[in-house]
Amino acid sequence: MAFCRTVAGHFPWGLGHLRGSRTVDSTFFYLSAAALAVWLDSNESSRPRRHFRPSCCEASSSSIIKFRVDNDRPGLLSEATEILKKQQLNIRDARISTNEDSRACHFYVVQDKISGSGLSEDRLAQVRAALQELASGDCQAEPWPRYSSKEVAEHSSIEKGIWVSYKDGVYDITKFVANHPGGKDKIMLAAGKAIDPFWRIYQQHTGRGNAVELLESMRIGDLSDPPTADCGSCPYNTDPERHPALIFHNNKPCNAELPAELMLDSWLTPNPVWFIRHHHPVPCINPKQYRLCVDGVGTKKVTLCLEDIKSRFLKREVVTTIQCGGNRRSELDQIEKTSGIPWGFGAMSTAKFGGVYLREVLQHCAGLSHENVEAFEVKHVIFKSLDGMEASIPVEKALSPYGDVLLAYEMNDEPLNMEHGAPVRVVVPGVVGVRNVKWLGQITASRDEAEGPWQRGIAYKGFSPMVKDLKGIDIEKIPSMQDLPIQSAIVTPKAGSIVELDDIEVRGFAWSGGGRGIVRVDVSIDEGNTWVTADLLDGKDAARFVSECSCRRGHFWSLLVNIYHCLSEQM
Numbered sequence: 001m002a003f004c005r006t007v008a009g010h011f012p013w014g015l016g017h018l019r020g021s022r023t024v025d026s027t028f029f030y031l032s033a034a035a036l037a038v039w040l041d042s043n044e045s046s047r048p049r050r051h052f053r054p055s056c057c058e059a060s061s062s063s064i065i066k067f068r069v070d071n072d073r074p075g076l077l078s079e080a081t082e083i084l085k086k087q088q089l090n091i092r093d094a095r096i097s098t099n100e101d102s103r104a105c106h107f108y109v110v111q112d113k114i115s116g117s118g119l120s121e122d123r124l125a126q127v128r129a130a131l132q133e134l135a136s137g138d139c140q141a142e143p144w145p146r147y148s149s150k151e152v153a154e155h156s157s158i159e160k161g162i163w164v165s166y167k168d169g170v171y172d173i174t175k176f177v178a179n180h181p182g183g184k185d186k187i188m189l190a191a192g193k194a195i196d197p198f199w200r201i202y203q204q205h206t207g208r209g210n211a212v213e214l215l216e217s218m219r220i221g222d223l224s225d226p227p228t229a230d231c232g233s234c235p236y237n238t239d240p241e242r243h244p245a246l247i248f249h250n251n252k253p254c255n256a257e258l259p260a261e262l263m264l265d266s267w268l269t270p271n272p273v274w275f276i277r278h279h280h281p282v283p284c285i286n287p288k289q290y291r292l293c294v295d296g297v298g299t300k301k302v303t304l305c306l307e308d309i310k311s312r313f314l315k316r317e318v319v320t321t322i323q324c325g326g327n328r329r330s331e332l333d334q335i336e337k338t339s340g341i342p343w344g345f346g347a348m349s350t351a352k353f354g355g356v357y358l359r360e361v362l363q364h365c366a367g368l369s370h371e372n373v374e375a376f377e378v379k380h381v382i383f384k385s386l387d388g389m390e391a392s393i394p395v396e397k398a399l400s401p402y403g404d405v406l407l408a409y410e411m412n413d414e415p416l417n418m419e420h421g422a423p424v425r426v427v428v429p430g431v432v433g434v435r436n437v438k439w440l441g442q443i444t445a446s447r448d449e450a451e452g453p454w455q456r457g458i459a460y461k462g463f464s465p466m467v468k469d470l471k472g473i474d475i476e477k478i479p480s481m482q483d484l485p486i487q488s489a490i491v492t493p494k495a496g497s498i499v500e501l502d503d504i505e506v507r508g509f510a511w512s513g514g515g516r517g518i519v520r521v522d523v524s525i526d527e528g529n530t531w532v533t534a535d536l537l538d539g540k541d542a543a544r545f546v547s548e549c550s551c552r553r554g555h556f557w558s559l560l561v562n563i564y565h566c567l568s569e570q571m
C-alpha cells in the first residue's frame with residue numbers, strides 16, 4: 001500500500017504532526033457528529049411516558065413488545081430476536097435497558113412481515129407466550145400508540161417534550177435537538193409540527209445520509225391524521241441541469257463531487273464538473289435587478305448593482321482551490337461511521353476567479369477603515385446569501401492589505417454561472433468552502449460572527465474524536481472553522497487496485513489552507529518505513545494569475561516508482 005505525506009510552507013502545529021502523530025484538524029469533528037448515531041437512549045424508563053391505548057379498529061403500523069426479565073443473561077437478546085423472526089415479524093427497533101437492578105427490559109418494535117402492519121390480539125398473545133418460555137419475567141405486547149397532529153402540537157417545549165411527525169410516524173426528538181447537526185434553531189422550527197415540509201427544502205435528510213435512520217430510532221407511535229401527498233411544486237424545479245460525470249450524493253439540494261478519473265486532467269477544473277455543495281434550491285436572480293447591500297458597524301451603508309461593482313473597482317484575478325469542509329469524509333467513515341455526506345476526495349476544485357477585492361469595496365466604498373475597525377470594535381465580516389444561508393470571516397482576513405478575498409463575477413474566464421453563485425459570490429482563498437458564500441446579497445461588518453448552523457453549528461467546529469455526544473460541552477466556546485489544514489491524496493493508482501511489480505507512476509494532489517504553500521510531497525510504498533520525494537507538477541503554471549499570496553496554491557504531483565527495485569532493496 002502506498003502512502004503520501006505533505007509538507008507545507010508554515011508549520012502551525014510543528015513537524016511532529018506530519019510524522020505519524022495524529023493531526024487534530026478540522027476534519028475530525030465529523031466523528032463527533034457521527035456519534036449522534038450512538039445517541040440512542042438505552043434508558044427506556046427515562047423516556048416520556050407513553051400513552052398505551054387498546055388496539056382500535058384501524059390497524060396500527062407496528063406493535064411494541066416489552067419483555068421485562070428477572071435475570072438478564074448474555075445471548076438473551078439474540079435468542080429473543082430469533083423467536084421474533086420465526087414468528088414472521090420485521091423488527092423495526094430493538095433495545096435493552098439494564099438499569100433496573102439485576103432486571104432488564106427488552107424493548108422491540110415489530111411489524112407483521114406479510115401485512116406490513118401491527119399484530120392482531122391473537123398474534124400478540126402467541127409472541128408473548130413464545131418469549132415467556134425464554135426467561136422468567138413479564139411480557140407485554142401492545143399496539144403502537146396513535147397520536148393526532150393536535151396531540152403532537154401539544155409537545156413543542158423541553159418541559160412537555162418535543163415531538164414531531166414525519167409521514168405517518170410520531171417522534172420524540174427532545175434529547176436530539178441540542179445535537180442536531182443543522183443547529184437547534186432550525187430543528188425547533190418544526191417542534192410540535194410535521195417535518196415533511198421542512199425536509200422538502202432540506203432534502204439532504206432523505207438522501208444518502210443517516211437522518212431517516214436516526215429519526216426512526218426516536219419513533220414513539222403512529223400519526224392518526226398524516227398529511228396528504230399533495231405538496232405543491234418542488235422548489236428545486238428551477239435548478240440548473242448538471243453534468244452527468246459528477247458523482248451525486250444528493251440532488252435536492254445538489255451535492256456532487258468531481259470524479260477521481262477527471263481530477264488530474266486539468267489544474268483548473270472545468271466549470272461543468274466543478275464540485276457542488278448547496279444547502280437550498282439555487283436562487284434565480286435577474287442580474288439587472290441584482291443589488292448588493294454593504295452595511296454594519298463602522299460603515300456607511302451602500303447599495304451596489306452589478307454594473308457598479310464591475311465599473312467602480314479594478315478587476316482582479318485570483319486562482320484558488322475551494323474545498324468543502326467535509327471533503328474525504330468517507331475515509332473517516334472507514335475508521336468510525338460519521339454523520340453527513342460521505343464525500344470522496346472530489347469535493348474540491350480550482351478556478352481562476354475574476355472580480356473585485358472585498359477590502360477595496362469595504363474600505364473605499366463603505367468607509368470601513370482600519371481606524372473604524374478599532375473604534376467600533378468590528379471583529380467579523382458577515383456574508384448573507386440570497387438562498388438564505390450566512391457565514392462570516394474574521395475582519396483581519398477581509399481587510400488584510402496582502403489578502404485577496406474576492407467578490408467574484410467571473411469563473412475561468414466566463415461570467416459566473418447560476419450554479420456557482422451568479423451574479424456575485426465571495427471567494428476566500430485558503431478558507432473552508434462554506435465561507436465562500438454564493439449568490440451574495442449582503443455584506444455586514446459586525447462585532448459578532450454570523451448566526452446559523454453554517455457558522456456556529458457542530459458541523460463546522462472541531463471536537464476530539466473521543467467526543468460521542470455534546471453533553472457538558474459549551475459549543476459556543478469552540479471556534480468556528482476557518483483555514484483548512486494541509487493534506488495530500490494519491491489519485492492514481494486507485495486505492496485497492498492491483499499493480500505489476502514494475503515501474504508505476506503514482507500521481508496525486510496536495511493542498512494547504514490559509515495561504516500555506518506546498519513545499520514537498522513524499523511517497524512511501526512500504527507503510528511509511530522509507531519515503532521518496534515526488535515531483536511537483538501543475539499548479540506552478542498558474543503563477544501568472546496569482547496575486548500577492550501565491551504560496552496558497554496546491555499542486556498536482558507525480559512520482560515514478562520501480563516497486564520491484566524498492567522491495568528487493570529491503571530484502
Ligand code: HEM
Nearest residue numbers: 181182186187189190195198202209211214215279340341
Ligand atoms: C427531526 C428530525 C431531524 C433529524 C433526525 C435531522 C438530522 C440531520 C442530520 C443527520 C444532518 C446532517 C446531514 C448532512 O450533513 O448531510 C442534518 C443537517 C441539517 N438539518 Fe436536520 N434533522 C432533523 C430536522 C430538521 C429540520 C426540521 C430542519 C429545518 C427546519 C433541519 C435542517 C437542517 C439543516 C439546515 C441542516 C444542515 C444541512 C447542510 O449543511 O446542508 N433539520 N439534520
